[in-house]
Amino acid sequence: MTALVLLDHEDGRIKQAALSAVTAATQFGDVHVLVTGERSVAETAAKISGVTKVLHAADALYAHEMAEPLAALLVSLAGSYDQILASASAVGKNVLPRAAALLDVQPVPDVVRIVDADTFVRPIYAGNALATVKSSDSKKILTVRSSAFDAAPAEGGSAAIEEVAAVENPNVSEFVAVHLSASERPELDSARVVVSGGRGLLSEEKFRILEPLADTLGAAIGASRAAVDSGFVSNEYQVGQTGKIVAPELYIAFGISGAIQHLAGMKDSRVIVAVNKDPEAPIFQVADYGIVGDLFEIVPELTEKLK
Amino acid sequence: MKIVVPIKRVVDYNIKPRVKPDGSGVETTGVKMSMNPFDEIAVEEAVRLKEKGVATEVVVVSVGVQQAQDTLRTAMAMGADRAVLVLSEESPEPLAVAKVLKVIVAKEDPGLVILGKQAIDDDMNATGQMLAGLLGWGQGTFAGNVEVADGKVKVSREIDGGTEDVSLVLPAIVTADLRLNEPRYASLPNIMKAKKKPLETLNVADLGVDTTRRLTIVSVAEPAERKAGIKVETVSELVEKLRNEAKVI
Ligand SMILES: Cc1cc2nc3c(=O)[nH]c(=O)nc-3n(C[C@H](O)[C@H](O)[C@H](O)COP(=O)(O)OP(=O)(O)OC[C@H]3O[C@@H](n4cnc5c(N)ncnc54)[C@H](O)[C@@H]3O)c2cc1C
Numbered sequence: 202m203t204a205l206v207l208l209d210h211e212d213g214r215i216k217q218a219a220l221s222a223v224t225a226a227t228q229f230g231d232v233h234v235l236v237t238g239e240r241s242v243a244e245t246a247a248k249i250s251g252v253t254k255v256l257h258a259a260d261a262l263y264a265h266e267m268a269e270p271l272a273a274l275l276v277s278l279a280g281s282y283d284q285i286l287a288s289a290s291a292v293g294k295n296v297l298p299r300a301a302a303l304l305d306v307q308p309v310p311d312v313v314r315i316v317d318a319d320t321f322v323r324p325i326y327a328g329n330a331l332a333t334v335k336s337s338d339s340k341k342i343l344t345v346r347s348s349a350f351d352a353a354p355a356e357g358g359s360a361a362i363e364e365v366a367a368v369e370n371p372n373v374s375e376f377v378a379v380h381l382s383a384s385e386r387p388e389l390d391s392a393r394v395v396v397s398g399g400r401g402l403l404s405e406e407k408f409r410i411l412e413p414l415a416d417t418l419g420a421a422i423g424a425s426r427a428a429v430d431s432g433f434v435s436n437e438y439q440v441g442q443t444g445k446i447v448a449p450e451l452y453i454a455f456g457i458s459g460a461i462q463h464l465a466g467m468k469d470s471r472v473i474v475a476v477n478k479d480p481e482a483p484i485f486q487v488a489d490y491g492i493v494g495d496l497f498e499i500v501p502e503l504t505e506k507l508k
Numbered sequence: 509m510k511i512v513v514p515i516k517r518v519v520d521y522n523i524k525p526r527v528k529p530d531g532s533g534v535e536t537t538g539v540k541m542s543m544n545p546f547d548e549i550a551v552e553e554a555v556r557l558k559e560k561g562v563a564t565e566v567v568v569v570s571v572g573v574q575q576a577q578d579t580l581r582t583a584m585a586m587g588a589d590r591a592v593l594v595l596s597e598e599s600p601e602p603l604a605v606a607k608v609l610k611v612i613v614a615k616e617d618p619g620l621v622i623l624g625k626q627a628i629d630d631d632m633n634a635t636g637q638m639l640a641g642l643l644g645w646g647q648g649t650f651a652g653n654v655e656v657a658d659g660k661v662k663v664s665r666e667i668d669g670g671t672e673d674v675s676l677v678l679p680a681i682v683t684a685d686l687r688l689n690e691p692r693y694a695s696l697p698n699i700m701k702a703k704k705k706p707l708e709t710l711n712v713a714d715l716g717v718d719t720t721r722r723l724t725i726v727s728v729a730e731p732a733e734r735k736a737g738i739k740v741e742t743v744s745e746l747v748e749k750l751r752n753e754a755k756v757i
């Protein structure tokens with residue numbers, strides 16, 4: 202059996218989460234990957250351990266990984282593959298279901314475990330239940346939770362690169378612009394440590410109190426929906442059912458109450474620390490270590506003691 | 509231009525879901541059900557487009573059990589003009605829902621279909637993309653902003669690293685993310701008015717769509733429960749624990 206993984210990239214870098222999809226794919230058999238963009242991205246992909254062939258779609262049509270042309274390309278390649286996978290990222294979730302519909306397949310999103318070639322485990326109801334589902338489709342189309350599979354080593358492979366030609370553009374969509382927030386910090390969904398803030402941070406300016414702490418720990422910064430909706434940080438920081446799913450070694454939640462939709466995005470972290478002034482906050486029910494107190498006193502003190 | 513908004517009746521987001529003792533699924537009997545929160549946002553966006561004069565009619569559609577009528581009435585109380593209920597088993601899959609919606613779209617001929625980005629029960633995040641694929645239309649998923657002008661819709665999409673703007677030829681599919689708008693509450697007079705708005709009921713069997721499930725549920729289980737840990741009194745104690753007990757720093 203051969204699986205095809207759509208490797209998504211951003212600014213020419215292959216996303217860490219895509220490497221987890223490669224790991225998942227190796228459980229089926231041989232792994233080929235599809236990448237778009239510059240040749241250099243394909244060359245990086247060729248080195249990923251476990252990858253035996255890289256399909257490189259260099260045409261500018263695919264540069265921005267737009268769903269309409271990319272799904273059409275996937276459909277044209279699908280005949281040779283038993284499984285098509287991608288990480289459960291914004292790109293994977295946008296493109297794969299479209300391709301699946303065109304192939305008359307019901308996709309299986311957010312897979313956290315591959316039981317056998319037909320059977321998969323996926324969280325439902327914001328992670329409050331785990332469903333084991335069996336797919337009767339002859340071709341499987343899956344998106345994979347990066348928090349559940351280790352990233353494939355970026356080095357060690359030497360796959361051949363094959364150029365693939367563009368297929369007809371459905372011509373119904375156009376890329377206009379992308380606005381990426383520049384950050385020197387690690388990617389939220391693959392960081393070893395995440396420092397997160399909620400409504401308790403009070404304002405955009407005050408939220409920045411978390412930055413020196415994140416710098417000290419080499420951590421990514423996350424946020425609750427309330428913090429994002431209040432404009433303290435932008436949408437890509439949101440952790441939760443409808444934001445990013447993270448499972449770092451250490452997750453520190455400041456001023457976050459612990460609504461189930463937030464817990465859905467972080468409760469698989471190895472160690473959880475919660476700082477909240479309300480001793481009854483539900484976040485304490487999942488925290489390994491809690492401190493009841495004012496975050497505006499605790500954050501600077503913690504930063505100082507960790508230096 | 510007409511706008512179609514597909515809406516799903518789901519377990520209310522404030523309810524903590526319970527897995528049935530026999531592991532066949534999540535308990536829904538006797539549980540408060542509501543409109544999927546993302547679909548409220550989709551309805552709100554459609555109603556606003558009508559209020560701005562961009563749309564002329566808003567039609568809400570639900571595929572599901574008879575009780576989904578209540579959800580459709582709620583949408584009409586928010587300002588939708590008309591509703592279609594497609595009666596079917598409890599929870600059809602996105603592929604089946606997309607096929608049913610394709611038939612409805614063929615009948616209604618809308619300029620825009622606005623869905624929620626994901627239903628918070630099955631967390632599939634697939635139906636809009638699949639409908640777009642089946643129709644061959646453009647898709648503006650995870651929309652944080654929508655502007656209709658000159659036969660196109662410009663959508664600002666929430667992506668992993670920030671936002672992305674795309675422009676789609678109409679007719680097109682949009683799926684609503686949380687920050688697209690804040691849905692209104694239906695006023696009492698509007699709730700009363702909604703009772704008189706037209707609601708058409710169809711049977712999924714009559715639409716010529718094969719809704720056989722492709723995914724069968726083997727079992728549904730509670731995830732491993734995380735135990736509450738300890739509370740520490742001081743920051744020094746926390747640092748000591750993180751270093752020597754948890755060994756994470
Ligand atoms: C469909 C849907 C999807 C959702 N998806 C998500 C999601 O993906 N992610 C998400 O996070 N939420 C999500 N939510 C929202 C979720 O239900 C909660 O509303 C949200 O998580 C609350 O954020 P919060 O904990 O920051 O705010 P609050 O619940 O207001 O909590 C703030 C906390 O800060 C504490 N606090 C205040 N000041 C201080 C201080 N000085 N020091 C210490 N503690 C302090 C308070 O005691 C309180 O516990 C979703 C909701 C819906 C309906």
Ligand SMILES: Nc1ncnc2c1ncn2[C@@H]1O[C@H](COP(=O)(O)O)[C@@H](O)[C@H]1O
Nearest residue numbers: 514515571623624626627632633634635
């Ligand atoms: N049974 C249904 N009836 C009507 N609309 C639905 C149904 N299921 C899903 N949808 C729509 O598709 C969106 C995404 O759902 P899903 O792909 O299941 O996560 C929802 O927010 C609804 O707008």
